[in-house]
Amino acid sequence: MEGFLNALVLLSNFLVIPGLAYGCQLALGALGVTLIYGILRFSNFAHGETMAFGTMVTILATWWLKSSGVTLGPLPIALLALPAGIFAAIILCLTTDKLVYRFYREKKSNPVIFLIASLGVMFFYNGLIRFVIGPSDQIFTDGERFILTVKEFRESTGLVEGLAIRTTQGITVVTAVIIVAALFWFLNRTRTGKSMRAYSDNEDLALLSGINPDRVVLIAWALTAIVATVAGTLYGLDKSFKPFTYLQLLLPIFASAIVGGLGNPVGAIAGGFIIAFSEVSITFAYKKLLTYLVPESWAPEGLVQLLSTDYKFAVSFAILVLVLLIKPTGIFSGKSL
Amino acid sequence: MRVNRRNIGMFAVMALLITAVGVFQSWSVALAILNLCLISAIMSLGVNIQWGYAGLLNVGVMGFAALGGLAGVLVSMPPVTAAWQAGGSEVIVAVFILAITLIAGVYFYHRFRRNPLRRILVTSVIGIVGFLAFRSFLDPAVGAIEAVDAAKTGYLGGMGLPILLSWIVGGIFAAGAAWIIGKIALGLRSDYLAIATLGISEIVIAILKNEDWLTRGVKNVNGLPRPVPYEIELQQSELFRSIAADWGMSLIGLSSIVVKLCYAGLFTVVLLMVLWFSEKALRSPWGRMMRAIRDNETAAEAMGKNVTGRHLQVFVLGSAVIGLAGAMLTTLDGQFTPASYQPLRFTFLIWVMVIVGGSGNNWGAILGGFVIWFFWIEAEPLGLWLMDVITSGMDSNSWLRMHLLKSAAHMRLMTMGVILLLVLRFSPKGLIPER
Numbered sequence: 001m002e003g004f005l006n007a008l009v010l011l012s013n014f015l016v017i018p019g020l021a022y023g024c025q026l027a028l029g030a031l032g033v034t035l036i037y038g039i040l041r042f043s044n045f046a047h048g049e050t051m052a053f054g055t056m057v058t059i060l061a062t063w064w065l066k067s068s069g070v071t072l073g074p075l076p077i078a079l080l081a082l083p084a085g086i087f088a089a090i091i092l093c094l095t096t097d098k099l100v101y102r103f104y105r106e107k108k109s110n111p112v113i114f115l116i117a118s119l120g121v122m123f124f125y126n127g128l129i130r131f132v133i134g135p136s137d138q139i140f141t142d143g144e145r146f147i148l149t150v151k152e153f154r155e156s157t158g159l160v161e162g163l164a165i166r167t168t169q170g171i172t173v174v175t176a177v178i179i180v181a182a183l184f185w186f187l188n189r190t191r192t193g194k195s196m197r198a199y200s201d202n203e204d205l206a207l208l209s210g211i212n213p214d215r216v217v218l219i220a221w222a223l224t225a226i227v228a229t230v231a232g233t234l235y236g237l238d239k240s241f242k243p244f245t246y247l248q249l250l251l252p253i254f255a256s257a258i259v260g261g262l263g264n265p266v267g268a269i270a271g272g273f274i275i276a277f278s279e280v281s282i283t284f285a286y287k288k289l290l291t292y293l294v295p296e297s298w299a300p301e302g303l304v305q306l307l308s309t310d311y312k313f314a315v316s317f318a319i320l321v322l323v324l325l326i327k328p329t330g331i332f333s334g335k336s337l
Numbered sequence: 338m339r340v341n342r343r344n345i346g347m348f349a350v351m352a353l354l355i356t357a358v359g360v361f362q363s364w365s366v367a368l369a370i371l372n373l374c375l376i377s378a379i380m381s382l383g384v385n386i387q388w389g390y391a392g393l394l395n396v397g398v399m400g401f402a403a404l405g406g407l408a409g410v411l412v413s414m415p416p417v418t419a420a421w422q423a424g425g426s427e428v429i430v431a432v433f434i435l436a437i438t439l440i441a442g443v444y445f446y447h448r449f450r451r452n453p454l455r456r457i458l459v460t461s462v463i464g465i466v467g468f469l470a471f472r473s474f475l476d477p478a479v480g481a482i483e484a485v486d487a488a489k490t491g492y493l494g495g496m497g498l499p500i501l502l503s504w505i506v507g508g509i510f511a512a513g514a515a516w517i518i519g520k521i522a523l524g525l526r527s528d529y530l531a532i533a534t535l536g537i538s539e540i541v542i543a544i545l546k547n548e549d550w551l552t553r554g555v556k557n558v559n560g561l562p563r564p565v566p567y568e569i570e571l572q573q574s575e576l577f578r579s580i581a582a583d584w585g586m587s588l589i590g591l592s593s594i595v596v597k598l599c600y601a602g603l604f605t606v607v608l609l610m611v612l613w614f615s616e617k618a619l620r621s622p623w624g625r626m627m628r629a630i631r632d633n634e635t636a637a638e639a640m641g642k643n644v645t646g647r648h649l650q651v652f653v654l655g656s657a658v659i660g661l662a663g664a665m666l667t668t669l670d671g672q673f674t675p676a677s678y679q680p681l682r683f684t685f686l687i688w689v690m691v692i693v694g695g696s697g698n699n700w701g702a703i704l705g706g707f708v709i710w711f712f713w714i715e716a717e718p719l720g721l722w723l724m725d726v727i728t729s730g731m732d733s734n735s736w737l738r739m740h741l742l743k744s745a746a747h748m749r750l751m752t753m754g755v756i757l758l759l760v761l762r763f764s765p766k767g768l769i770p771e772r
Contacts, residue, residue, distance in 0.1 A: 043528040045396070100758055112394060112527050113761070116692065119396075120757035123685055127750025134744065247680060251539055254532045302476070306468075310547045317536035321521055324533070325446075326457070328525050 002159070007292035009153075009161040019273075019280040021169040021238055024176035027272025028231035029249065030256035031183065031265055032224040038200035038263035039220035040101065042114035047228060047253065049125035052246035053092055054229025055236045056133050058085030059140045066142070074144035074167065078237055079175075085233060089225035096121055097221050105217070122247075129243050138241040141168055161292075168238045179230050180269060183223065187265065192219060200263060248313070252279070255316040259323050261330030270331060275316045283309045344700060344769050351707045358715070365590065368597035370714055375604035376666050378706030381690040382611055382699060383658030389697035389771070390624065391651040392631040394531040397518075399683035400538025401656045403545055403675070404514055405507030405663025410552060410673045412503035413562045414495035420485040420550075421493060424478030428493065428550070431474035438467025482550040492553045501564050504607070504664045511660025512653045514541070519652045524645040530652075538684065545675040558673040565599035568592040600669055607665065608703070611658055615699045627651055628697075681750065686713060689757045695767025704768055709753070716749035724748075 029051060036044045044050075061081035072080055100117050147170045150162030187193040192215075199206040199216045207213060232246065239245070256275045260267025286304040307314065323330060355374075359367030380398065387393040395401075442463045449456035483491045514537060522533035545552050552558065571577045571592040581591045618624050630637040630644050638644050667673050686709065694705020724745040728738040760767060 043532065045531075100762075103762055112392065113765075115394065115528060115531060116688070117758060117761055119685055119688055120754045120761060122754070123681070123689070123757060124751050124754030126681065127747050127752070127754060130747035130750065131744045135747075244679075248539065251532075251536050255536070258529070258532065308547065310543055311540070313536070313539045313543060317533075317540055320533070320536060324521055324525060324529060326453075328529070 003292040006159055006161040007289050009157075009159055009163050010289055010292065013161070013163045015280055015284055017165060017169055019277045021172040021234075022280065023273035023276035024172050025231050025235045025238065025272075026252055026256045026276050027269040028176055028179065028227045028234070029253040030260065030268035030272045031180070032228045032231065033253055033257040034260075034263055034265055034268040035220055035224050035227070037257070038265075039196065039216060040105070040114065042111040042118065043254065043262075044224075045115060045118045045250065046096075046122040046125055047224075048246040048248075048250040049122050049129065050089060050093065050225065050228040051232030051235070051249070052129050052241075052243050053125055053232075054085040054089035054225065055232035055241055055246075056085075056129055056243075057088035058082055058229065058233045059133065059138055059236070059241060061085065062140050072143060075171070076141045076143045076167070076237060078140055078142075078233055079171070082230065082233055085229045086226050089229045090222050092125075093221040093225040094218065097217065126243065126247070133243070135243055138236075140241065141237045143167060166238075168234070172234045172238055175230060175234060179227060183227070184265070186223075196220065251313055252276075252316040255320040258330055259319060261332040264330070264332045267330055267332035274331075275319060278319055279312045279315045282306045282315050283312050344704075347704055347768060348707075351704065351711070354711060365593050365597065368594060368601060370711060372597060372600050372604060372669055373666075373714075374707045374710045375601065375608050376662050376669065377687070377690060377710040378703040379604075379608055379611055379662040379665065380659055380687050381694060381702040381706040382608075382615060383655045383662065384687050384691045385655075385694075385696060385699060385702035386615060386658060387652055387655035388691060389699075389702070390619065390627045390631065390655075391648055392527070393523075393648060393652050393655075394527055395534050395652070395655065395659075396531045396684055396688075397534030397536075397538030397541075398659055398687045399678050399680050400534070400541035401511040401514065401659040402663030402666065402683050403538075403541050403678045404510040405504075405660035405665075406667035406673050406678075407545060407552060408507035408510050408660070409500060409503040409561060409664045409667035410558045411495045412498050412506050413500035414558060415497040417485065417490045417492065417494035420482045420490060423481040423485050424550070425482075425493065427474050427478035428482070431471050431478065434467060434474060435471045438463060438471065441467070479548075479550045490553075491556070492550050492558075499564070500562050500668050501603075503668070504661050507664030508657040508661040511663065512657040515653045515656030516649070519649040523648045523652065538680070542675060542678050545678075552673065552675060555676050557675070559671075561667065561671050561673065563671060564603060564668065565596055568596055571595060604665060604669075607661070611661070612699055612703065619699065686753065689753050692757055693760045693767055695769040695771060697771030698767070698769045701767050701769035701771075708768070709756075712756075713749060713753070716752055717746055720745040720748040720752075 029047070032050070033044060033047050036042070036047070058078055058081045061084035062076075062078045065077050065081055070077060070080065100121060101114060104113055104117060144167050147165040147167055148163065150164045153163040154160075185193075187197055195206065195211045196216050196219060198209070199211055199213065203213075206216075235246075235249070252275050256271035257268050258271070259274055260269070260271030283305065287300055287302065290304060291299045355367050355371055358370060380402065383401075384395060384398060387395050442460050445459045445463060446456060449459060482493060485491055518530075518533055518537050522530040546554050548554065549556065568589070569592075572588050577592070577595075578588065581588050584591070626637070626642060627647060629640075630642060630647055634644050690705035690709040691702055692705070693709055694703065695701025721742070724741050728741050731738040
């Protein structure tokens, strides 16, 4: 029995909790991609850099707040700085839209042209971020490191295995839930949100019923900037901020959005968790878990790891391939073709 | 080809720019730029075959180029006999198992077309069993191979064949990878191909970085054999010494220039060959069909053209050209460094070349390769100089000035982004438009 409990704790400590936090980050990222896809109908390759930009401004604001002596008790100051990052990201997205994408929208260009334009935008953002904050690692988390430490857990339960919940993981889940709830409330309950969904469903009909397309696009960019900055900041708090990791996040984010169904917000969230949990569970070394569950003589020799963590991108790619082969519209049937 | 003064003029300006670098900086630098310009031109020809002829988005240029580089190692390096004895046979068995798994998986996947549940079940059982069997043979062999003189080798080595052969093999490697990706992602939305290629390129790089038994991973493979003479051999030959003395040049300087010229000659030959084939293909009925498909898929399909099949063909061809260029790059470097493959440099920069040069026009792709690579290299000193001028009024110790000078190197990323966006908007046909 104790072995089983230990196994359960081990599983939650190394698999469930990190997977949950990572899933929230991916889900928020995929929401941004899916929103742009639903309204502007192209895959935004600059999304990873949008996340990085919002995070960067948040970090700068955090430094500024820190230098003027603000603290937030056990929580990281970055939460206070988040609005600044969001604001900057909104400005950036709207400016980009005005200078770059609007032209192609008015010309009704092929989505592929939008995609290539987004590659150019990505290049520009990338340079901008490296120019301002440099290409190196930034750790900007502060406050209490743990909600629950291994030691406390062991003392209170008497188990050998420990369970730790990092503050950043807790914050990630709570913030993601708040943001997603607010977003869905907006999309389903408010008039503007409904007009956005109508526009995404059928552009011509929406235009006929007097929906202003410019306003819809503007709000889509603003929402995208918000979720992107939040996702980026949470990821940066949980791991660390390094400009080029956000470029690499693009693959799992796209995979999440496509697995759930491009253009479908519920799908984006489901996809985020599917990708995150597959990634964590396939790269997890099950050796210790098995030692708790099976008799000692059966204990495996190797790590019992399906894939090394270096190949975590291969997992999201494999799932993406499976979905493309079996159901290209994604689980929740987003838009296709 | 009809003689076009404007186009010839642009190539002449490009030649003049490289000559100017030779005169003002040094000939060695100019030739180094020229060599990379030639390779970039071949890569952008490859992307142009995919994008310009058929409208296919390949965002995984980096992966295909790296596969070409891998071919350089596997073909040219001498085999490590001790490593082969330690684990060679197990690796061969493991690869064999992997191949059988893939073939069986694909076979059963098609066999149970009618029964989706059984299809998924059987395919995944085959996949998992095959993968576990693969790992059970590979893992011990990898340990044994990597233990063989880890500081110097620790990998299986290559075949010890001339490195020029790897250029062809690199093309075949990249073509194989492209075939698999094309089979999966072609025929769906165009963005799916982009995302799938992005994924495969990340995975290729991850494999090259981590499978030390194959590529030595981040320890790099140095000292690849060369297709051209070494500087030191030249310096020792009597004839060469007398020429250097006649021309009044230093022995070292002249030998490095001669070696680079040899490379430039080889690359030019390859570039001209690829260009000749591309032009022939573009002017053939096949090329017209490709453009017809690109411009109106539905109409082409109504005319009985197999759109997905043609797309697969052109995608594989373009990737093969990129793989060829990747192998050439590794040959020029004389080493294989998996960590040096960065998406910005190897994928997105090539895209800038194609868009700026003129998509759909082979000459345009070449010119784009030259222009963009030239500015990519020269933007750094230029940016530094610009920053120096801008900040010259500031206090020499102010943090802003220090920061600006330090960050000047990142300016070129922004510049490339802006160039791409400006060309796409104001001159979407590029420098040399499609005819």
